[in-house]
Amino acid sequence: MGEVELEDVTKVYRGGVEAVSSLDLDVPDGSFFVLLGPSGCGKTTMLRMVAGLDGVTKGTIRIAGRDVTGDSPRDRDVAMVFQNYALYPHMTAYENIAFGPLARRTKKDDVDRMVRQAARILEIDNVLDKRPRSLSGGQRQRVALGRAIVRQPQVFLMDEPLSNIDAKLRAGMRGELIRIQRAVGVTTLYVTHDQVEAMTLGDHVAVMRDGVLQQVGRPSELYDEPANLFVAGFIGTPPMNLVEATLTRDDGVPTFAFGTHRLGIDDRVFERHPRLRVYEGLPVVVGIRPDDLEDAAFAPTAPADARISANVERVDTIGRDLHVHFDIGAPVVDMPDAGEGDFGADDDGPAFALGSANRFVARIDERTPVREGDRLELVVNTARLHVFDLVSGEAIG
Ligand SMILES: Nc1ncnc2c1ncn2[C@@H]1O[C@H](COP(=O)(O)OP(=O)(O)OP(=O)(O)O)[C@@H](O)[C@H]1O
Ligand SMILES: [Mg+2]
Structure with missing residues (x-):
């Protein structure tokens, strides 16, 4: 499994916006680590750098102790779940989850076993033959998670995956996410601007403002001993x-x-x-x-x-x-x-x-x-x- 380390990571976009400034983060192996901050503070930028979708301007990223800073996304062994989890509309839930491993030429029997196991963890066994449009928001969300789970990555990267779900379902999904993450045991780096979500989900929470890390701690530490006014x-x-x-x-x-x-x-x-x-x-x-x-x-x-x-x-x-x-x-x-x-x-x-x-x-x-x-x-x-x-x-x- 994978510890994720960011050392002095900086991202300056063309045009000069410094989206992330000298960020040091240590995401322990197997943890549910939440990066929290207001809109525009650099959360998505940080995740995309860890995923390898964006290069760093400066600094080092390590996964499971290995320097991956120059590696392409496919060599990093991470799975990213986005805010709009873009399922293939013409495929069933089953086909959506199976798509990745089949494309990587995994044997059909093995794929079937992986999909059914993920579906069991996610409790969507009974909707596997449905298309996305006849699934609820929460079910679609879980199908998207299923796609990430069958990749069996070292790290999950999640970018506000619950933000398109209505408030009531969202509260339930938080509990689900914690249960799923514990069941799979994969290091999870999760970003959100919602402090309630961060405090409920995270074993560790890092607070960021304008690209600058403010404080890292357990939720109770941030609540009881905030490091600054922000x-x-x-x-x-x-x-x-x-x-x-x-x-x-x-x-x-x-x-x-x-x-x-x-x-x-x-x-x-x-x-x-x-x-x-x-x-x-x-x-x-x-x-x-x-x-x-x-x-x-x-x-x-x-x-x-x-x-x-x-x-x-x-x-x-x-x-x-x-x-x-x-x-x-x-x-x-x-x-x-x-x-x-x-x-x-x-x-x-x-x-x-x-x-x-x-x-x-x-x-x-x-x-x-x-x-x-x-x-x-x-x-x-x-x-x-x-x-x-x-x-x-x-x-x-
Ligand atoms: N491709 C880009 N080119 C130039 N500037 C960018 C680019 N992507 C993001 N930015 C800028 O970098 C900063 C951080 O953006 P980012 O998307 O990482 O924020 P965020 O914390 O994910 O916000 P949100 O909560 O709204 O998703 C913003 O000022 C944004 O305008
Ligand atoms: Mg974002």
């Missing part, structure tokens, strides 16, 4: 609240001050961000996940310096959660809309922008009888505050 804002729904605050002391207690609010800083925040002590008296960006805010009625013993009160501007009911929107009364960091490429400014501007809007979101218990216009007291889980440098946008180490 990752903090990109991962999580609703996104992390990010507000400009000053690190001060209140009666000797280290405190974040923003607007009229004062939050005592838990020791655990200093443990996670030891360099934070240097920032006393300086502005920083404090991040609070909507999950780390709760209606104070459910936490009566919470101390005063873990509370903020707010005027409720809007309440969205989403399943068992209430998303409460309110004005925090201090500048918050502007977040990109999901799937949009232009987060913050570019090379000559700051890493992000402080917005004129002051909106915060809390995800709170559905039993809270809160309505628009109410005054609501919230408790902050101050042990889980995130802190970022105001200028660089990097998490304070």
Whole structure:
């Protein structure tokens, strides 16, 4: 099986667009590795370079320890599944899956065994005689996966293969993909702009922005310890609240001050961000996940310096959660809309922008009888505050 390594891989297109910049990636053998980033950040470019469909401008690509940088696609032993999985319309599902191995002159009996085995894993045994147009989106998707499986490659490369499938089926297909990948055990490099998809599928997730790698980790690491404001804002729904605050002391207690609010800083925040002590008296960006805010009625013993009160501007009911929107009364960091490429400014501007809007979101218990216009007291889980440098946008180490 195949580990995939990218070392200092750069792609500059004719015309000068640098789509991928000095990318280092280590995709462990047998893993489900997701590359996540907004539209235009270079995901497809990266996959096409690994597949050999595009050359690299600089750098080295290794598969299973072998340098394949100069190899043609057919010598790399990878199978790519595209966003529009282009099945042959005049062929049945069976013929679509069998086409590759037959073209490579594999014996008919062997092909039959391979197709039936793949179909069993994919649970499409009962639709093998149908043409694509009479298959559902999910079934077509699985036929496309079947074609990749019978190649028995060292690596699967998948470019947003679920994006043409409706939302409900897509959630089911994610589970299927994980099951199939575990069953086949083939190293899988999967790209998507959908952070929920990335967090559900990946054992490892790499976040990319404008061709530059931002952070690699397990999904929980990216969620709990985002390396910078981009990752903090990109991962999580609703996104992390990010507000400009000053690190001060209140009666000797280290405190974040923003607007009229004062939050005592838990020791655990200093443990996670030891360099934070240097920032006393300086502005920083404090991040609070909507999950780390709760209606104070459910936490009566919470101390005063873990509370903020707010005027409720809007309440969205989403399943068992209430998303409460309110004005925090201090500048918050502007977040990109999901799937949009232009987060913050570019090379000559700051890493992000402080917005004129002051909106915060809390995800709170559905039993809270809160309505628009109410005054609501919230408790902050101050042990889980995130802190970022105001200028660089990097998490304070
Ligand atoms: N053949 C090409 N020639 C010139 N520029 C290109 C070419 N292909 C892509 N680009 C540019 O390279 C950048 C990265 O494109 P890429 O298709 O890799 O992004 P992506 O992350 O896959 O986006 P999406 O999520 O929209 O599919 C973009 O700025 C794009 O315009
Ligand atoms: Mg793409």
